[in-house]
Amino acid sequence: MIKARVTVTLKNGVLDPQGKAIEGALSALDFSGVGSVRQGKVFDIEVEGSDREAAEADIKAMCEKLLANTVIENYQVEIG
Amino acid sequence: MIKARVTVTLKNGVLDPQGKAIEGALSALDFSGVGSVRQGKVFDIEVEGSDREAAEADIKAMCEKLLANTVIENYQVEIG
Numbered sequence: 587m588i589k590a591r592v593t594v595t596l597k598n599g600v601l602d603p604q605g606k607a608i609e610g611a612l613s614a615l616d617f618s619g620v621g622s623v624r625q626g627k628v629f630d631i632e633v634e635g636s637d638r639e640a641a642e643a644d645i646k647a648m649c650e651k652l653l654a655n656t657v658i659e660n661y662q663v664e665i666g
Numbered sequence: 667m668i669k670a671r672v673t674v675t676l677k678n679g680v681l682d683p684q685g686k687a688i689e690g691a692l693s694a695l696d697f698s699g700v701g702s703v704r705q706g707k708v709f710d711i712e713v714e715g716s717d718r719e720a721a722e723a724d725i726k727a728m729c730e731k732l733l734a735n736t737v738i739e740n741y742q743v744e745i746g
Contacts, residue, residue, distance in 0.1 A: 587701060593708055608709070611732055617724060621667060621712030628673055628708045629688070632701030644697060652691055 588633045588641045589666040594654045595626035629653055638665050668713045668721040669746040674734045675706035709733055718745050 596602050605623040612620050631648075633641045645663050654661040676682050685703040692700050711728075713721045725743050734741040 595708065595710065605709075608732070612728060615728075615731055617728055619714035619724075620728075621714060622710075623712075624710045626708040626710065628675065628706040629685075630675065630702075630704045630706065632703075634699035634701060644699075648692060648695075648697055648700075651695055652688070 588635065588638060590631045590633065590641065590645050591664045591666060592629040592631060592645060592649060592653055593626060593662045593664075594629070594649070594659050595662075596624060597658055597660055600658045626659075627653075641665060668715065668718060670711045670713065670721065670725050671744045671746060672709040672711060672725060672729060672733055673706060673742045673744075674709070674729070674739050675742075676704060677738055677740055680738045706739075707733075721745060 602624050604625045608623045608625065609620060612623070631645060633644060635641060642663055642665055645665075649661040649663065650656060682704050684705045688703045688705065689700060692703070711725060713724060715721065722743055722745055725745075729741040729743065730736060
């Protein structure tokens with residue numbers, strides 16, 4: 587069993603209204619000095635087998651097909 | 667300017683319908699051998715100043731108050 591973590595974040599320049607809302611909420615809660623907030627997604631995936639390279643290739647294919655919208659998002663795969 | 671990444675994940679035992687939906691979608695796309703999928707959130711936060719310890723304490727307070735629901739979620743802060 588291989589555990590992997592996929593992190594999907596918005597590309598630079600893509601508007602992030604959710605992040606902006608969090609910035610507003612943090613300043614309403616009196617947290618000062620917060621610059622920008624960008625929100626992304628994380629997926630913890632368990633893959634059967636023990637071939638780390640095959641698992642990484644599989645997970646990259648999952649990102650391309652389903653987990654990330656590569657027009658506006660970057661993804662990063664860490665095999666744990 | 668300090669950059670931090672906050673990762674918020676569901677605690678073990680908390681149901682994750684979104685993760686289950688992703689499992690179903692992956693198997694519909696013919697990815698075999700996928701065990702469990704759990705989805706979480708990631709926040710990339712920029713904080714002004716250069717005191718890493720103060721920034722970490724601030725960000726933990728943000729997690730407790732706003733970013734994570736500590737009843738059902740764990741959070742992890744990495745100062746970059």
